[in-house]
Structures are given as structure tokens and as C-alpha cells.
Amino acid sequence: MRYEILGPLRVIDGKNTKTIKAQKVETLLATLVIRSDQVVSTDQLFKEIWGEQPPRSATAGLYVYISQIRKLLRHPGTEATPVLTRPPGYMLTLGHDGLDLHDFTRLLKGGRTHLRNGAYEPAVHSFEHALALCRGPLLADMTHGPILQGFRTWLNEAQLECMESLMDARMALGHHRELVSDLYLLSTEHPLREAFHRQLMLALHHSGSRGDALLVYQKARRTLREELGVEPGPALQDIQRTILTEHRH
Template sequence: MEFRVLGPISAMDDGIEYLPTAPKQRHLLALLLLHANLPVSTEICSQELWENDPPPSALPTLQTYILQIRRSLARSPSVRSLKSARQKLVTGSRSYRIVTEPEALDLTRFNRLLQEGRVAQRNGDDRAVSRTFRAALSLWRGEALADVTPGPHLRERVNSLAETRLGMMEQCFEAELRLGLHHHLLSELGALSARHPLNENLTAQYMLALYRSSRQVEALEAFHRLRRILDEELGIEPCLRVRLLHEAILTGDPRLDTDLVEGLTPGRERTVAVPVSRPSG
């Protein structure tokens, strides 16, 4: 059975979904999957499902939800029985734990590829960085748990995953810009910088890709758009690195056409923190 949380929640076996139908049961399964192979206390489960207003029957209701999840899993060919489902979804001491194989959860595969990509970064292997991070990003099918309305614990984890995904994209783009793939990145960077208008790093990457694609005017327009938004929203100027990149584009600095652009291209000098929004509906 394969579980997926990097998009709508899924519990699939042989091409067929075996999710419980009730929203609260899906919600509980999502919480357990984001802590796969780790015990999640009944207190955390209750807080996630009902926040500060649990019903008097919270514990027996949780037990009922767990039973319904097990029944859904038991219908799948790889689980087959309620007895096997109890080994897949384990009751502990005031806790529950879902057991998944290393490659059976997309989040586990994503984290493995993230670590492999970081090793490639330390080794200076941009091709491996691009290949590994692209494989990790391909696991996403939209926002994490897009069809689950999160409570306090899931909300924190989902927001953290969104930040990790965006950071991976930026690092992937950096490697691919060094590989000379600026033409291929224009559409992706344009869309992402528009979706995250306060992200200076994405805009700077887009500016560099535009400049290297002989679109200097559009690169300058991207800078002025960023400066206007930062001023209107936060009352600040773009960070020094982005301003230096802007000046280099204005003067046609030859370093912009090479890998030797240290100090002119975006780094992590400043990160503007903004809430990660979930799609409505």
C-alpha cells in the first residue's frame, strides 16, 4: 500500500483508493502519516481534531475513528484483514502509530531525496543537485494535504513542508542557472516570483535568467516591481545583493554571463517571512 500526503491525501493499493470516507477519519490518518512510524499521543490527536473544544466522548470517538481507518485499510489486497490492519495501525500506550515501509510514503521519499541533494550540494555537483531535487519536487501533486482542513499540529507541519519545498526549488534553480539552463527556467521562475512577490531570492533568480536570455529590460522591470512591493508592504528596500545585481544588469557586467557572479546573485542575506496560505475550498 502506498500513502501520499504531498497533495491530496491518498492510501492506494493496486491503483485503488482505500481511504476512509469521513473527513475526521481522513484528518486523523493525515496526522498519523505526517508522523509515520512514530507514536502520536491521544492528547495530540484530540487537539488536532477538535482544537480547544474536544467533546466529552473524545477518547471513545478517537477509538471509533481508528477502527474505521483500520476497516478501510483491511479492504486493500496488501492488508486483507482487520488483524493485519491492527499491525499497520498500532495502538500503543495512550497513542497510535501507523507503520509504513521506507518507500511506501511520498514524504519519506521526499526527505531521502532532500538529503541526497544536500550531499550533492556539498560535493559541488550541480547536475546531481538538479536531478535529485527535480525528482523530489515531482512527488508533489499540489499543496500538502490539500483536501484536509488542518488543525494546529497539521497546520504547523504543512507550513513547514511548504517552506521546505520552496527552499528546494530555489536551490534547484541556483544549480540550474550555474548549468546554463536559464532559458528553461524562465516560465517557472516567472510564475513563482509572481506567486511569492516578497521573495527576493526568486525575483533575483528570475532577473538573472531574463538577463542571460537577452531580456534586460524585463529583468530591470522585475527589480522595480520587487522594490515597489517591498516599499508598499514593508517599507523596506531590496537587500544589498539584489541591489548589486540590479546595478550589474544596468551596466551589463560581464560576470553575469559566467559562473563568477558571487556577490551579485541572491543568497540568504534576508528572508522576508510571510504566512503560507492554503487554497480555499
């Protein structure tokens, strides 16, 4: 069996893909999967499912949802279940089951190591495979509690780091011109993320478009000043200086 949490939650059992239509049950299973092999207390589960003010029937409701999840995850012909009752709450045991989150973190870590060591082709391979596991938004509009909210924040940041590192690795391989359009898109979608502006400036500069690279700096500077009241960081300023200096020579 394999759990997939990097997008809408699904459980893949052989050729069968199982999804959950009931929102509260999906929230419960997502929380247990994210915290797999750890006990999640009933109080924590209440917060994830209902927020700060769970109803009086929360304990009974949680018991019903746990039963539904156990039924969903039970292998045919067996009573064994990966969802265990462990005071003060419940725990989902992975055992030999797969989890896309573990694959993602392994690929991201491997990509970082390759990038640090100058192994750019393997780095590109690792980052691309990690990003391919991310299938879309996680449990849209369902994150009441800190576990799911924290996971969503972490995943968004990890995906952006993965994308930045992928662009760095591709540029180290000399693919500047091919990356310009992707970097325009990324810097527009994430206007406060200086790394994408820096990469776009580099890609344009190495493609012979110095003027466009300097325009990117001016636009990024304007955005940062208007939105955050700050000047661009040293990395962006250094690239601007490098381009201006080379232009004069």
C-alpha cells in the same frame, strides 16, 4: 503498502488505491502518518480532529475512527494492523511500508548535496523528482491542530526551497532563456520571496534583457517596501549593481 501524504491522503495497496471520504477519519490518519513510528497522544489527536474544544464524545469518537482506520489498513486474511495502541495514545508503524514524505526529504537532501558539489545534472534530477511527488494541497481546510498546520507550513517551505534550488541548478547549466517565463510566474505567485526575483533578474540579464532585469528589481523593491516596509536584501542589490556597472562599461 504505501502512504502518500504530499497532497490528498491516499493509501496504495498493490493495485488498489484507498482514499477516505470522512473528514475526521482522514485528519486522524494524516496525523498518524506524519508522525509515523511515534506515539501521538489522545489529547494531540483531539486537537487535530476537533481543535481547542473537543466534544464530550471525543474519546468514543476517536475509538470509532481508530477502528475504521485499522479496518482500512488491515491486509486481507490477517488481523495484523499497523495502528497500535501505545499509552498515552496511538502509533502507526511503517515497517516495510513506503511513505512519499520520506522519498521527498531524501531527494531534497540529495539535491542539496549535488548542488553544493557542483553536480548540476544530478541536482536537477533530484529536485524534479522531489517536486513530482507533490500532488496538490494537503487536506484543504482541515488543519485544526498544530501537527497538521506545522506540517503544511514545513511542506510549503520545502517545496519553495526545492523550486529555488532547481532554478539555480538549471541556470548553472546555462538554461537562462528557457527559465524566464517560469521565473516570471514564480516571482508573481511569491512576490515577497526575493530569491525568485534574483533568479529572474539573472535569467533576463544572461538572456540579453538588461532593461527588463532592472525593471524586475524596481518592481520587487516597490513590493517589498509597500508590503513589508523593507529594502531588497544584499543579493538583489548586488545583482542590480552588477547589471548597472556592466551596462556602463
